[in-house]
Amino acid sequence: MSNKNVKVKEYIIKSAADFFAPIGLILGIYIILHGHLSPGGGFQGGVIVASAAVLIYLGYGYETATNTLKPNLLKKSEAIGALMYSFFALLGIFYAANFCRNVFYNVGNPGDLFSSGTIFLMNFAVGYKVLTGVGFLILLMFGLLANKEA
Amino acid sequence: MKKFFTYFALTVFLIIGCYTAIEMSKLSPTFNGEKVNVVELYNNPSKYENNDADGVANLMVKQTIDKTHAINAVTAIVFDFRGYDTLGESFVLFTAISGTVVILRNAMKGRAD
Numbered sequence: 668m669s670n671k672n673v674k675v676k677e678y679i680i681k682s683a684a685d686f687f688a689p690i691g692l693i694l695g696i697y698i699i700l701h702g703h704l705s706p707g708g709g710f711q712g713g714v715i716v717a718s719a720a721v722l723i724y725l726g727y728g729y730e731t732a733t734n735t736l737k738p739n740l741l742k743k744s745e746a747i748g749a750l751m752y753s754f755f756a757l758l759g760i761f762y763a764a765n766f767c768r769n770v771f772y773n774v775g776n777p778g779d780l781f782s783s784g785t786i787f788l789m790n791f792a793v794g795y796k797v798l799t800g801v802g803f804l805i806l807l808m809f810g811l812l813a814n815k816e817a
Numbered sequence: 818m819k820k821f822f823t824y825f826a827l828t829v830f831l832i833i834g835c836y837t838a839i840e841m842s843k844l845s846p847t848f849n850g851e852k853v854n855v856v857e858l859y860n861n862p863s864k865y866e867n868n869d870a871d872g873v874a875n876l877m878v879k880q881t882i883d884k885t886h887a888i889n890a891v892t893a894i895v896f897d898f899r900g901y902d903t904l905g906e907s908f909v910l911f912t913a914i915s916g917t918v919v920i921l922r923n924a925m926k927g928r929a930d
Binding site: 708742753777796803809 | 824875882884885886887888891892893895896897899901903904907909910911914917918
């Protein structure tokens with residue numbers, strides 16, 4: 668892009684980003700929420716959601732990506748995800764069992780979305796933490812790239 | 818005074834650790850490999866009889882749905898049986914991102930070096 672002689676048609680990248688960013692978001696959130704039913708889990712789904720940040724950067728540039736995703740908010744949300752995991756692990760102590768104990772695992776039938784107790788909640792906490800953390804990391808590195816180009 | 822408390826706490830941890838190690842060595846082992854026929858397992862691993870497995874393998878493979886009600890056995894192991902492992906893993910990621918923020922702090926403010 669630094670070469671002025673080559674004019675890149677940005678419409679192709681922009682329309683590809685428009686097409687693939689919602690698919691990535693929905694697929695990532697599906698994988699996070701169905702971690703206890705289908706292959707995948709918190710880590711993998713979080714990274715898929717964070718790839719939407721890359722698509723927004725490629726299509727619309729660094730300014731739009733930071734205006735859309737708010738890096739300072741993402742940095743705080745990652746700490747909230749870590750605290751959520753610790754809280755769900757501490758639920759075992761509140762229910763008079765040991766740490767990381769699955770205390771209310773027999774709430775739903777096996778195969779339901781809201782079943783398996785703290786596994787579902789911990790899965791969501793790890794997915795939230797990974798999607799905010801990796802998204803923040805990607806935006807930070809793209810910020811360095813944008814400063815070098817300017 | 819501060820140094821005294823540090824060494825006192827470390828000594829208490831060391832004593833508790835030694836006591837725990839001595840008490841654990843007296844317990845019976847959960848899996849000592851007595852029933853495993855190594856020659857048979859090496860020759861034809863697909864036909865090996867493993868119905869009478871004991872210890873953690875039996876618990877994790879056969880009783881996953883009874884104990885956790887989760888269909889995906891990998892998620893059940895990662896988030897339930899080995900919850901400490903996932904806690905450490907997620908805090909490793911947290912530490913890595915904190916280190917990146919410290920190194921690339923200037924990029925956040927819009928200043929190139």
